[in-house]
Amino acid sequence: MTVSNRPWLAAYGAEIAPDLPTSEYASLAHLISRTCETHAKRRAFTCVVPNGMNGTLTYRQVGQMSDEFASFLRHHCKLAPGTRVAVQLPNGLAYPVVAFGVFKAGCVLVNTNPLYTPTEMVHQFTDSDAEVLIISDLFADKLEEVVAHTAIKQVVLAGVAEFFPRIPEAIVRGVQKFWSRALPPVPSLAVPVLRLRDALKIGRAHDNVHDWDRLRRDDLALLQYTGGTTGVAKGAMLTHGNILANLEQVKIMGGRHMSGEDCVLTALPLYHIFAFTANLMTFFDLGARNILVPSPRPVQNIQRALENYPVSWITGVNTLFNGLMNEEWFAAYPPKTLKAAIAGGTALHQAVAERWQAVTGTRVAEGYGLTETSPLVSFNPLDQPVRVGSIGVPVPGTDIALVDHNVEPVEQGKPGELLVKGPQVMLGYWNRPEDTAQTLQNGWVFTGDVAIMDEDGFLSIVDRKKDLVLVSGFNVYPNEVEDCLAKLDTVLEAAVIGVPDRTSGEAVRAYVVQNPDVPDKLSKEAVIAHCRKYLAAYKVPKSIILREELPKSPIGKILRKDLKAEARAEFAGKA
């Protein structure tokens, strides 16, 4: 079923080896343990809060502390290998210590969004059957509602400034507690609650046995929850081998541009698969330094991190790049040490990519991936000229196919649903054989994304299959319309959805946000006139809605589904 001649292999050039080497490691725990020895004295993680206060852990410290946490899980909590451990932390020094400790204990990491509501938490913890929860102390007030409904038998609390030097840590906690009043008291629960430092102390008292020696590549490493089309979050089962393969793939595509001397800005949340693999695992594997930003919103929170450290790589999504360039401090003084940026998560708008290049003098290379594929599927080779709008070529070891409704391959140059096969493909969805059977067939992942491949093997995503707007029988891809809208100076950001329409079945509706830095007022008429100039008539939005902001996911993807839900409610009311 694959694209028979694999035209993308030619695009690899001399820089990219077409064969994916098997990882030298048997498991992530193996990799972590070895890397912490090799780079012992180097700085692994630095966490920077908005006022510039920071804390750093070296590779040796990360190795030691994650050993202690692993011992805590195995010997104090008495977890068997393969037990699920839920981690609900924003970016900070606690995250790598805890996540790596989970791997070293042979347990399975369940990444959880810190902003989840109690209902969402209960769903994720019961679905995964997690037994230990490590949660940010900022959200301890949710525990009372949650823990009783789950199998959790131990809670560990970690602070945003965990492992900072003593005075800055006390100040950050003091500010949270007395100034912003964001630090709730620890509730009394039926299960024991410990602070992370104390858990490490307990772990230290036990012998550090290498429980992970028995781990193999096809053992489960993560349950990575993803919304998917049905709306109910389900856990993609990613193995140690999946992640190991994917970080090899990232490293091959990064080639000589990535090294242990690098410093990567990690403003995207680590509980999301993009930053987890690209930042946390790949740059750690290289012996590089991660600059962790607990919350990139408002974007100004990143300012001190970029000013104080020689950031050479940035991973981000369209909204983050756009947000950075709309900050004067960034646009006027972009980081001099920057080599390149990696974009993913959602479509990168042409206008944003071009402006980024103009502002920073470096390229932003777009990649494509999904939770089910650990995540990277395709990436733009860094040594080739920028192909605007392309998500690049499949990474080594990855096969792709583009198919129509009958799962027959489409002609070259025609849009089809993108299917992916490779060593980074998940085992399936946790306890959901039906969903697995739908998404995963004969090793192929059905991505639900419509893509086109050019003759050189470069892919472009046309849109999400389910986001297509059908106007009088014509397909309108929201991405194309959004891209057109983003070219208008007065538009900060835009989202396009389909709404019911009496005459055309569906009609295009655009939500636009005024760019505050442009003195001209955004007007519906100007937007429509602009679209008429560049788009076929049926693609031009029939209604324009001005908004102050658009709904976004934790990593900053614009959530069309929320706008659709709003529109559904609105039209249901009219019917």
Added chain:
Amino acid sequence: MLTELETTLLGVMMMVIMLGMGASMTPRDFLIAFRKPKGILVGLLSQFAVMPFLGFLLAVALGLPPALVVGLLLIACMPGGTTSNIFAYFSKGVLALSIMMTTVSTLAAVVMVPVLLSFYGGLAGVSGEYAIPAGNVAQILVVLLVPTALGMFLRKLNANVGATVELIGSFMGVAVIVFLIATWVPRNYQLLLDTPAHVYAATISIGLIGMLFGYWVARGLGQDTSRSRTISLETGIQNGPLAVLVITLSFSVAMQQEVLLIPFLYSLFIVLTSTVITLWYRRNATREALARDAAKLGTAP
């Protein structure tokens, strides 16, 4: 009057405050601020053109004696106080603008305060023993710039130290006012009782009128409501403790008593008036945000 120890303590506190102010920014913040300098220029205009003139008008209109005129003029000519940043924060104003205005007005004060003082002092007929030597003011300000520069350097050297110093500095901004009140009021309550109502009126209204004018000057020059509120607070809130320090370092102990009256009263009342104004501004800011939300919903077809 202040004892020598208290004066020294006041000087040290001012230095810590300036150290904190320096640590709150980087050289780049300056460069960025001056790429679009309009907000700051508007702020400077209301700080050094509007306020001193208001001070002069009040002094003349109320027919104050020379000792009080000097105190009032000095307060009117002072740069912005660092406490204004806290009020800007609570009023949901533009914090960056507030910090920059405080910094820039403090720098500009080295030249502006001596010039303005001798100009308005001359106009108001203050002379002889009551005239504050221009060199004195400039000297004190220059001395205070040393910790400011040191603060910036500390921030560059170590971000943790910088941010800690910044925080201590802003606490000190409040502490110094408490210190002044605690040392001065108990010894001078008789003086407070004897002080006529129009002197109270002058000290309270200089801050309030400054805020009023600051707001409308900013609005008139095209600043939005949020920036105008920030400029308004910045204009009305002067560096009272600095005025006290200048006086204690410029006048004999015997003369200090009277000259200090207005700066002390000002420092006391500005905390109260700013709190009220901040609460009011905060409500306006919230109301505007709600109105924007409503407008959003209104645009739905």
